[in-house]
Amino acid sequence: xxxxxxxxxxxxxxxxxxxxxxxxxxxxxxxxxxxxxxxxxxxxxxxxxxxxxxxxxxxxxxxxxxxxxxxxxxxxxxxxxxxxxxxxxxxxxxxxxxxxxxxxxxxxxxxxxxxxxxxxxxxxxxxxxxxxxxxxxxxxxxxxxxxxxxxxxxxxxxxxxxxxxxxxxxxxxxxxxxxxxxxxxxxxxxxxxxxxxxxxxxxxxxxxxxxxxxxxxxxxx
Numbered sequence: 001x002x003x004x005x006x007x008x009x010x011x012x013x014x015x016x017x018x019x020x021x022x023x024x025x026x027x028x029x030x031x032x033x034x035x036x037x038x039x040x041x042x043x044x045x046x047x048x049x050x051x052x053x054x055x056x057x058x059x060x061x062x063x064x065x066x067x068x069x070x071x072x073x074x075x076x077x078x079x080x081x082x083x084x085x086x087x088x089x090x091x092x093x094x095x096x097x098x099x100x101x102x103x104x105x106x107x108x109x110x111x112x113x114x115x116x117x118x119x120x121x122x123x124x125x126x127x128x129x130x131x132x133x134x135x136x137x138x139x140x141x142x143x144x145x146x147x148x149x150x151x152x153x154x155x156x157x158x159x160x161x162x163x164x165x166x167x168x169x170x171x172x173x174x175x176x177x178x179x180x181x182x183x184x185x186x187x188x189x190x191x192x193x194x195x196x197x198x199x200x201x202x203x204x205x206x207x208x209x210x211x212x213x214x215x216x217x218x219x220x221x
Contacts, residue, residue: 008087012053013096019065020080020103024110027073033113033144038072043116045071046079074111077103082120115141115148122154131162149175153184156192165196165205 008016045068049061069076085100101124108117122137135158141151152175159168172192175185196205197220199213212219 008050008053008083010088010096013084013088015053015058016080017084017096017099017103019062020077020084020100023065023069023073023080024077024103024106027077027107027110029110030074031113034072034074034111034115036115039075039114039116042068042072042075043079044068046076050083072114074107074114075116077107077111078114078116078120081107082123085120085124112140113144115144118144119151119154122151126158126161131158134158147179149179149182149184152179153188156188160192160195163207165192165207168192168196169205 045064049064049068052058052060052064065076065080068079081100081103083100085097085104088094088096088100104117104120104124108114108121111117118137118141122134122141125131125134125137135155138151138155138158141148152171156168156171156175159165159171169192172185172189175182176189179185195208197208197210198205199216199218201218202213202216204213204215206214211221
């Protein structure tokens with residue numbers, strides 16, 4: 001998540017979870033779109049709070065977090081919740097991951113116009129292999145800004161991960177027209193070309209290693 005995240009042990013993650021729960025409870029409801037510059041300022045200050053923790057200066061951490069909360073409160077909750085979710089280990093710390101997820105879920109209901117929170121829910125959904133939910137949150141990002149190339153690329157990537165190559169191909173074609181010459185679109189196009197193939201009989205796209213077409217059952221063996 002943040003640069004210092006890998007340095008946190010369970011004690012620090014529990015501390016961030018407590019802060020996250022506290023801040024999400026006091027988070028005011030708002031449907032307004034969070035300004036990108038304010039989200040960025042809030043992220044920088046939360047990251048600085050993380051560094052203070054790692055450096056043993058815990059007394060300064062909440063000062064940075066409070067300052068970030070004044071910039072964009074939803075982004076502060078995003079930073080705390082996602083740091084807990086992303087940094088907690090897969091075994092003994094499962095409860096911490098659930099806490100991080102719950103913090104983000106509560107925050108996004110209160111702040112549906114915060115892109116960071118929407119993308120966090122998409123990331124969590126991808127981690128759980130819940131492709132439909134991931135798509136829903138990327139779609140919400142695109143409602144905020146239909147020029148959000150990063151979310152377009154991530155949707156295409158989810159289609160490919162779920163082996164829905166026909167859908168990926170359709171979205172790639174639209175993206176190439178909407179964002180001609182864009183480096184991110186070109187990169188995902190190259191990955192699509194490398195990882196997929198097209199049935200010569202019915203035109204269906206599928207993963208490159210597929211032994212037969214999922215639609216017409218033509219064999220490639």
